[in-house]
Amino acid sequence: MTDSHCHLDSPQFDADRDAVIERALAAGVDTMVAIGTGDGPPDLEAGIRLAEKYPAFYATVGVHPHDAAKANSETFKTLEALLKHPKVVAIGEIGLDYHYDFSPRDTQKAVFIEQMRLAADAKKPIVIHTREAWDDTIDLLRTHWRGGGIMHCFSGGPGEARQALDLGFHLSFGGIVTFPKALNIQEAAKITPADRLLIETDAPYLAPVPKRGKRNEPAYMIETARKLAALRGETEEAIAQTTASNFRRLCLG
Numbered sequence: 001m002t003d004s005h006c007h008l009d010s011p012q013f014d015a016d017r018d019a020v021i022e023r024a025l026a027a028g029v030d031t032m033v034a035i036g037t038g039d040g041p042p043d044l045e046a047g048i049r050l051a052e053k054y055p056a057f058y059a060t061v062g063v064h065p066h067d068a069a070k071a072n073s074e075t076f077k078t079l080e081a082l083l084k085h086p087k088v089v090a091i092g093e094i095g096l097d098y099h100y101d102f103s104p105r106d107t108q109k110a111v112f113i114e115q116m117r118l119a120a121d122a123k124k125p126i127v128i129h130t131r132e133a134w135d136d137t138i139d140l141l142r143t144h145w146r147g148g149g150i151m152h153c154f155s156g157g158p159g160e161a162r163q164a165l166d167l168g169f170h171l172s173f174g175g176i177v178t179f180p181k182a183l184n185i186q187e188a189a190k191i192t193p194a195d196r197l198l199i200e201t202d203a204p205y206l207a208p209v210p211k212r213g214k215r216n217e218p219a220y221m222i223e224t225a226r227k228l229a230a231l232r233g234e235t236e237e238a239i240a241q242t243t244a245s246n247f248r249r250l251c252l253g
């Protein structure tokens with residue numbers, strides 16, 4: 001299995017990171033993508049540090065919308081250089097977050113657009129974070145983006161899923177799809193074509209049922225795979241294989 005989105009650089013793993021990775025490998029999660037947004041600029045190498053230390057990891061680089069106000073021209077120059085790192089597979093997570101509004105919305109938009117330009121130049125996919133900002137996110141993608149990408153922790157319904165799929169995106173489902181009340185997301189998971197499906201943990205956040213509320217880790221991804229399999233009438237093995245090969249085609253191809 002491939003965990004297409006996790007934050008194992010988080011201080012929540014400082015005490016037992018090696019053990020967490022051992023458990024992931026033992027559970028069959030042989031590939032993990034370390035999202036590199038960390039605490040934001042000027043440090044842009046949170047994911048790369050993991051990818052350089054652990055063979056199972058690839059990395060992204062990028063500025064999270066929360067940190068958009070910390071970005072400047074130096075940040076973009078550094079990102080451009082880091083995108084050439086052999087284990088960097090995408091730019092992300094980038095996008096818009098109007099739930100917290102940690103950075104002004106105009107700044108979030110400008111930094112999102114600039115990073116789409118960098119990704120296009122580097123011919124890399126983008127990993128989208130969008131929260132309470134769906135319409136603006138889709139508008140900016142329609143205007144500024146041609147190419148593939150990942151809607152991380154997809155939490156819309158079938159309508160939003162179709163919009164993202166029409167733009168060529170993959171939908172990555174995380175622990176939320178296992179929550180009993182997440183009926184809308186579950187419907188979206190049912191209609192996602194097999195060749196656009198991805199799976200992730202977003203660890204340490206959003207652990208799937210029955211680990212809900214605990215610190216999440218990649219080994220728990222089997223619960224999400226099990227739920228997707230049940231929803232789609234497929235086996236867990238099929239979900240694991242499909243999502244791993246989709247990741248390879250999108251990010252390593």
Ligand SMILES: [Zn+2]
Nearest residue numbers: 093129152153
């Ligand atoms: Zn996110």
Ligand SMILES: [Zn+2]
Nearest residue numbers: 005035093202
């Ligand atoms: Zn994330």
